[in-house]
Amino acid sequence: MLTIGTLYAHGYTRDQLDMIPSLGFSLCPESATYAGAQSLKFIEFPNPPVLELIHVQDDLEYAGFIPPGMTPYCPGISIVVDPKSTRTFEDYRAAFGAWKPYELHVDGSGGNDPAKSGTNYLNFEIPLIEKTFIYLTQYPQRVPEAPAPVIHPNPAARVSGLVFDLPGRALNPLFSLWGQEQSGAGAALGGLNIYSEIQCPDELKRRKKPFPLAAVVVTTASMPQPDRGRAVIDWLGRQALLAEMNPLSWDIILTV
Secondary structure (H helix, E strand, C coil), X not given: CEEEEEEEECCCCHHHHHHHHHHCCCCCCCXXXXXXXXXEEXXXXXXXXXXXXXXXXXXXXXXXXXXXXXXXXCCEEEEEECCCCCXXXXXXXXXXXXXXXXXXXXXXXXXXXXXXXXXXXXXECCCCECCEEEEEEECCCCCCCCCCCCCCCCCEEEEEEEEECCCHHHHHXXXXXCCCCCCCCCEEECCEEEECCCCCCHHHHCCCCCCCEEEEEEEEXXXXXXXXXXXXXXXXXXXXXXXXXXXXXXXXXXXX
């Protein structure tokens, strides 16, 4: 079984992070660091995925970290493989050989000692979706329990979709991970709806971002009020709010 566990994006300087509460989101008080001089902050919900906001503190150290298949500073999607799944990394390696998969092990200290307990990753030298780092993650026993998510004033409930500014056919490899074929606009995948360029709002297209993962869709219990950072847009025939993030990151569409 596969679950979309984390959606990450770069470019979150202190000014960018300070803007997050003004959009109605509560940042988790905990921070984290990762290889490549990456400082991480999180927006969590009762259920995954988590939004991971990254600030690269040293560009030279980050350049030395970039694994094969990753476009520097591109957004990424961590897809979690249930440790009890009948499909193993070897199964995915065999099925996706054309994308040149390779495994990485990161132990608890941040090294790659296979004798130490840690997290296993299956990356692809050839990206499943262009300029988007999609990889499989498998924890040693089970997915770590996240702390109870904070309450969002907007009030955001969950991430419900991903919007790619790409033709639908370009997303086929992502669906193949689940053994699925696209069944139409907004086809469900791992609990999220996946949208292609046909559904991508003009407001997003005009942003002309360097990466095709243009937006994440966040469902709210009630519609927040538009303000300086959130413009009203048409989203699938209904009103929604567009919260514009930095140029390296996906934007956020808020909808009920």
